[in-house]
Amino acid sequence: MEALSLPAALELVAGGGAGLSPERRAALAVSLPLVQRDYRFERVWFWGCIQGVRGAYYIAEGLGPDRAAPRSRLYSLNCVDWSLLTPATKEMLALAEEVKGRFQGDPSFEYNLAEINSEAAARLVEGGKEPVMKEEARLIATIEQIDRAVGIVPRGAFVKTPLGSVHENRHFEGLSLVEAKKLSSYFHFTDPVNLKNKTLLEKADLDPSTDFLDSLEHDIPRGSWSMQLEKGGTVVVLRSLLWLGLTFYHVPMTKQFGYVYFGTGEKNLDLPFML
């Protein structure tokens, strides 16, 4: 969610019971503008909080002029001092899939891969590295996975210019109430996967400036999003069931929207049994 609209946004996602304490809120209001200044970001988003056993990681993302470019991520343990995280690599993503369980809360903690998956450990040893995975790498990979899988925005909020870069749509007035109740009005804010598989007939209806992302309609498994109208129908809240803790909110007919993650950072692999 936008750092500037943090207080109002936190009120809207508090339906799940997770939020930030006044101390953290105050710290964020102070430190995020400084992060924006220091790293020269155009926008700073507060991504959320991953709860570890002994501590929590607070994550922020910074965006440059092209909103669809890979985002820079920062983490903090106390919402005051932020450290930049390196971009995620494929190896990190592959290793993170193997490591299961809670985050510990200590960024330098090392997961012993030999216990978890001896093959991966063997590969690493061959490559000359130790068969461990640092929690920081796991954090990077988890954030990337969550963003790719369930980071969503409403349709029409972002436009793609003919040059390829993506900007916020200044003429976005919000989804209407009817549109807001449909899953097809929300897009994954990541590189599209299914777009090219659409039939020509469907593509004819699309507007290439706004429909350049995958919609939520065809997410597998069906029903992995829980949509509710809260606060008497004024806020549409979408909660992901695949990554429990990701909450997206949008106030129809206004420009307010955003998503935030408050959770343990574990994928819900039991989802098909639970539906």
Added chain:
Amino acid sequence: MDDQPPALDPPQEPESAEPQDAHGRGHGPYQPHEPGYGLDQPGYNPYEDEVPDPQTRMLAIKNAKAYLLKTSTKSGLNLYDHFANILTKVLDEQPTNTVDIIENISKDVKWAQFRKKMDTLRDEPLISPTFEAAEKCKALFVKEFGDEHEGVEEEMGQPTLPNVMEAAFYFEQAGIGLNKDESYYIFLALKNLINVQPIQTCRFWGKILGLEMNYIIAEVQLREGEGEEEEETGEEGEGTTAEGEKETGEAGEDEEKEAEPPKSTYKPPPPIPKEPNGTGTNKYVYFVCNGPGKPWVKLPPVTPAQIVCARKIKKFFTGWLDAPIVSFPPFPGNEANYLRAQIARISAGTHVSPTGFYQFAEEEEEEEEGADTYEENPEFEPPPVAEMVESLATWAHHVKGILKQGRCVWINPVQKSEENEEEDDEEEEEEEEEEQQEERGPPLLTLISEDEGMKDIPAWSTQASTNLIPEYSVAILQSNRWPGAYAFASGGKFENIYFGWGHKYSPESYTPELPPPAEAEFPSGPEITETVDPTVEEEMAFKIAQEEALAEAEEEEDEEGEDD
């Protein structure tokens, strides 16, 4: 229009065809080979000499205007008004490069005609859901006039309304909780609940999220004598069904006297009776609603079978209390029962209080049965917050744990079978075979430091709400076994709450229970074991042997006869 030469009377024609415009519009300049070449020059028009009378001209203008005002049969619009609207719009908005977008402007003006008619139809249904919900929430704010009189005559049984806002404030220090508006609505909804139901104590238990709707749960203790009606009807219901089954059993026996398949000797294990209201898992009664302002529904008491089954399945709540739970093993009940079972498990696993806050009523009895009651310790001194954060021994469970059987107090299920008068002998044999071990759970008021962790994750995580201002910080406890269960303690105050999806955490993925192994059909004995049929030679040999035996017997008889 075309009978007047363009060059002669330019101002009189609405759509002037001046030579320059003709060029701009693409009709000119006419090339030498095209018909009409030179006609736009003065003096070359064939009808130049004929200047019409002024009256005829006026008539022509009126005809033209009448033609423009003719309404279209298809759409009901006329050209005159349409042009007037277009020109009004263009002059109002003054867009750049109007001539390039004139067709679009025309289309927009026509479209605007349609929108007006449908506006009144569209507005109403969109707004009503919001307004309905707002009406319901507004109803919460109405203060009943009867309250003032009742408040004066305070009796002993005055129900205590929990201070939801105070607990919300402390939890907010840890970043847990709903937003203030929702907490206040819940506060008012609890107040309504107390006014309607005969409640002794009440507490906001927490919120469980569902797919379509959420549940807000209140934990109450009803006043004595109020909850017993339901229990009686439940027992009566069971009695009638048992009698009904016996009748149908007898009728079945009468009908099938001819060829009865072997009756199975399987007797299902007797159902474990649920704990009586007011004790164990049914100590509290729970009311749920889908949102503040919606009506409160009482959840039925929980049975051990439901708890045992709930441990084996993992399902999301949909938000509808009467939704069926489709699962394996099949859950005995609908979503209301599953919700109640999960609430019981969460309460038993995560409700804690500072050690020493509660003490046993009578310290002499150390048996489990006597340890069901506890009371507040008047001499409790709260330890400092730093100590509460560091050591888990400062917290203790004040709800009894649930045994594997599904109850808090173990009961021997075989005792119940005394009611059946048939086949006592077999039952005695079964008792010897299946001696169930009496289960003992941890006694009440155990410290939570004795809770086992999973793999390398401790069962509880503690933190102080703030490290910057330690003198006002609050000790926060988070459960790792039930993510979403929190407790806080500050000074002498403490509270438990749950915000989550209602499932237990397990490091391994959920695996559904396997179906039971296929049962044996019937015991195998010599009459049904297969043997190879005797061959013809064997049969002949057998026949010969039999005949020889007969012949020998006859000879012996003959001999005996001869002797006589």
